[in-house]
Amino acid sequence: MGLVFKNETFRDDFTFSNSPAAIKRFPFPFHEDRYMYTVNIEPHIAGPKGSVYEFPIDIDEHYLSDMRDRALVLKEDPLRCQSLPHMLTAEWDLVELLMTSMSESYPEHFTLTREGDNWHWINRPMGIDQKFTFGDVATLPYRPMEYITRQCQGDFCLLDQRDGDLWMDAGIVSTQADWSLDFDVGMSFKEWHAPVPMAHEVGVFDRALKFLLNMQQGKPVRRLNWTMTINPRLDTSPENYHKWGKDRTTVTPENVGNKVHLRVELQGLWRLPRSNAIVFSIRAYLIKMDELVTVPKWGRRLHRVLKTLPDAIADYKGTTRYRQTTIDWLAKYDDGAPTSKGCWPD
């Protein structure tokens, strides 16, 4: 069965919404009624049919609108896509990973034919039919990473591994939760994680780095991260803070349901074959409070998570101005009943 792609916006009139099916498959991140940082890394293996974990790279009803928004971001700010010169081999590895995964998972929408280095890529939803030579930059209209990530949902960073560390030496980042590739490019793992509160003290980053340095090909992993966003805006970047920062002051008890969104990032990590680099993918899913509370367990649980969230984490996630208003709004969906273990709806 083919996906039906919606036509919607993530800016200006904000027409983005989730269909009932998209709400059902939303990757709700809280497995219990409180939240704390952990090394919540698990194997990125196939999950239940229809879930965001069914395939290695998830394409959904927002695909075409996502890609349109990315093109707008790149047009205004080409520095959202950067790659240091030594990352070209990793860029080609990424082309292979994404084209292979998309065509195997969604054959009705994407087709890849390979004969040696002669590749033929068809992207039906976007109307693209491209023959190119794998390894030859001149045969594509963009550099390899930019070419394929203009056609794939999610931000992607390519991490070079050397000197017992990981370095963010390439990436395309246009749907980010207030961090900047232009600022972080070239940084080491602990440098780019430096602003995260509390996690350093509990050794999360030491353990995560050691784990990632020894990550093997064929054994990708994933984790969820989350924050909250006012309006369904994908591009909440520091570069555009002047456009969206003030949205945080517009939340009222009347508009919480429509304005306040839970933003969940499905982060995937793959070891790449030719370059030995690691792909770090960050796929953002948005859901407004009105949609979220259609799942009673999620309404109850998010209310409790926000109430008990340590202030340092709430501040870091930028929720300070509207957190209490949101908690008050969610209170009417929390009858105090116990919630079941795990993230999925009851």
Added chain:
Amino acid sequence: MSGEAEFRVRVAETETVADGIRRLRLVPLGRAALPLFSGGAHTVLTMQDEDRVLRNPYSLMGSPFDSSSYQISVLRTRDSRGGSIFVHDKLKEGSELSITAPVNLFPIDRRARRHLLIAGGIGITPFMAMMEQLEREELPFELHYGMRSKAGGAYWSALRDTYGRRINTYFDDAQQKIPLTRLLENQPLGTHLYVCGPAAMIDWVLTEAREAGWPEENVHFERFSAPPAGAPFTIELAKAGRVIDVKPTQSILEAIEAAGLTVPFLCRGGACGQCETHVVSCSGTIEHNDHFLSAAEKASGGKIMICVSRLKSAGSRIVLDL
């Protein structure tokens, strides 16, 4: 996209390529292709030698772009454990074994303006794959390759044919020596140095490079230790509640595996850090044989790399957090 990290292979070809050096070509069983890899990567072979299971790491020396087979070369050594002897005497065309997915602890640093490769003896193998990749990516390199003799050195003639003047060979029996001092003094800024070979050679190159003022980030080496034999001792696994004897020719990791338990590992050569284990208590002295823990960590005795390190004296006992 398979989730497995170990696959079955068949020995498709064997060849004696120099005195005491045997090349194996391994083809996949039950799958169409093997994963591509990056130059410098290794795989761990699992070999069933009667009632004993041996797992040894070997550098992948074939083309990183060939998914139809992997190639390794093994030097026959008189190590007490018998891994190389098994490869030489017991594996033949048609033999089947398991290998792990490739892992690279000796990768190319693509920031380099130039790659200076120094190989000694069987240490040539990771460079075989590396040079193939450097050539394809059009990155400048030169190799300096020391061997005992023409008959005892592998691949030097074919490498010269392929890469021409970028291959420099030196034979001990002709009193030729890699002119290291001159090489290290005459490289353009941005050159990276890579060395793989016998431990003494690696030490020599690292020392010379340090003295010549090379930045540490520009110097790369691959140093695998085979687990050395030693005295027998006893381990106690605190969480599993098991007491296991480690034989003189076994590593702790091998003894644990022989007892039917599994623990994570990658390189089995004391380099990657994957099998780092906390020590609960120890009645003897730890002989740290790894290249992963810092000197301070080794001195504190709180951690042990169970793939290569052991206890010094017979009859002593260590309690591990496993």
